[in-house]
Amino acid sequence: MSAAPLATARRATITDVAREAGTGKTSISRYLNGEMSVLSPELRARIEAAIQRLDYQPNQMARGLKRGRNRLIGMLLADLTNPYTVEVLQGVEAACHALGLMPLICHAANEVEMERRYLQLLTTYRVEGVIVNALGVREETLRPVGAGGIPVVLVDRSVDGLVTDMVGLDNRGAAELGTRHLLEKGFDDIWFVVQPFEQVSSRNLREAAFREVLGNNGNGNGKAHARGRTLVLNLGDPEAVQASLAELDRAIEAAAGVAGGVDRQARRTVAPGRRIALFAANAPVALCLALHLKARYGADWQTRAALLSIDDPEWAELTGVTTIRQPTYEIGYRAVEFLHERIEGVQTTARDCLLPGELIVRASTSG
Amino acid sequence: MSAAPLATARRATITDVAREAGTGKTSISRYLNGEMSVLSPELRARIEAAIQRLDYQPNQMARGLKRGRNRLIGMLLADLTNPYTVEVLQGVEAACHALGLMPLICHAANEVEMERRYLQLLTTYRVEGVIVNALGVREETLRPVGAGGIPVVLVDRSVDGLVTDMVGLDNRGAAELGTRHLLEKGFDDIWFVVQPFEQVSSRNLREAAFREVLGNNGNGNGKAHARGRTLVLNLGDPEAVQASLAELDRAIEAAAGVAGGVDRQARRTVAPGRRIALFAANAPVALCLALHLKARYGADWQTRAALLSIDDPEWAELTGVTTIRQPTYEIGYRAVEFLHERIEGVQTTARDCLLPGELIVRASTSG
DNA sequence: TTGTAAGCGTTATCAT
């Protein structure tokens, strides 16, 4: 059974193969690159055999060095903990596979310093392009890459002052979709909950669209008196989170008690119109909210507040939370396609690809 | 503000820097490698300046080619969709960072073919070692790597016929812990639900330990009559899943109806002793179960069956499901440490590192 | 303290 060549210790090189096949390196190289037309069947066979015997595998590094391109692309991820990221990644991998690229996946784990380090590292490994799901806001972080002439495609968020291809959710559309849905369902007190958004374009757009819809709806169109507020939830800072959640609790309890009443016990079933709606800007926020509400109000927390979230994490179906699903797989796929075109030299001006979200209505907003 | 060197198109090489600094490549190389003792402060300054001016960054590929080592290690992941994987990854990244390694993350996405392809690819990039969370059962898949003399560390599962370092959960201990907990809570009908386990060592061990505990408990020790069954849930095959779930439903409904009765409606609150317990071998299984039960029995499905799972996904807390948490971060960290030692030439016989799981009791098993 | 030259494993150029 040990047909496998006994551990050669050192891996065979092209020179070894040439010797083994009794020929020159050039022919081996030709064989490797599929230039069969210039190889006599006889020589070809000898080479084939030698490669088998030596279990030879060409060294990509050396190839890359010589050719000037190594088929490597960098994929910088802000946070693998976010299901969004993993899903995008699937699309990226599929596209890479299809295009013969090898993604170097780097996980910044929400650390700006990591992000910088990895970008630098990727540059150093001479990747041919980078897909960036940035957390760092600053264009200068990307400078080393862009300046080196390495194509960059942004995912999910754009970066101020940096003009590149970018692909992500149609944030405006998604936020409108969600807000309208809540209005239609009769909610008249809606909280948009989002991580600090000044610096992150996608959050920014979502928040803006939310406010806009609520501002406009006064125009004679039914739900004239719906009230919308934005609550910032800084997940990186436990104390800040506590404060924000406390604010939320006051609102929830006030709403339940109708006019700031006390009889929480008696009012088991809250009057439909007085249930607050929470619009989470993404899954991590939604999870934080859900965990808190559950801890505070028990298993039936959803009778206190309706939750709607952008992103569609696996627990949404389980808990019956309405969501807006992002076309994550496609986002990843398209990003690679864009990047690939750039690598091949396409020179058009920066493109934006905004894909629509899909509303998935569940029990949380159907009551 | 454009202090950044204007896009040099081609990246500067060591030769460029040498010329710019008016010296030879050797000195540049020395500078890069921190051999400051052999550089006059004067030259050193000139080099520093030249590097700045050219925005020079050494080419790792070329370095690796010459040195014979590139600080790259492969990390092959079976399934990024499994939260376990992401958590392990965090540990891996931290350790890599600490040891100056760069992990090439490869995601097989449950495709054996992908696994093979990636392993081959990693070999080709001359990684110095590989950490494998294998799905492929076959030792021969790993052969190309091991045969090339590349150290391998296995994570979570071992592979038949392959002797290498491996680090993972103490499966036996974890399964015992879970089973005992259920017995203590008075459950007398326990189903161990697991993906096909013949070929996967970790599943195999968990299932065996489960059966063992239930077999032993007859020995005069209280819960003499607890009954344990193993249910295979082949997540890769929707039809098979349906069949398995149907079997489960029959059991659940029979238990609820006490003696196969009909009055499902009347028996809202089931007699405690007659609630079935489900012991999920990992998070994906648990999710599948929870989703099904919720779809079939509604939001209060937990009154029909108690769920306990190995792995501690984010939704466990939200739904109050009892879990056994794996020390995922540490698993990843240790794996890298093992690998690093091997890379540095350590020759001891294959080591196993089994880390204990932690029981987290939640509402699902507290009623 | 500094520089020259010979590789590392490939591919590209140019002969034959």
Added chain:
DNA sequence: ATGATAACGCTTACAA
């Protein structure tokens, strides 16, 4: 059809 030979960007004897 085949094969020397010179790069690719770097490190490392070995000189000077």
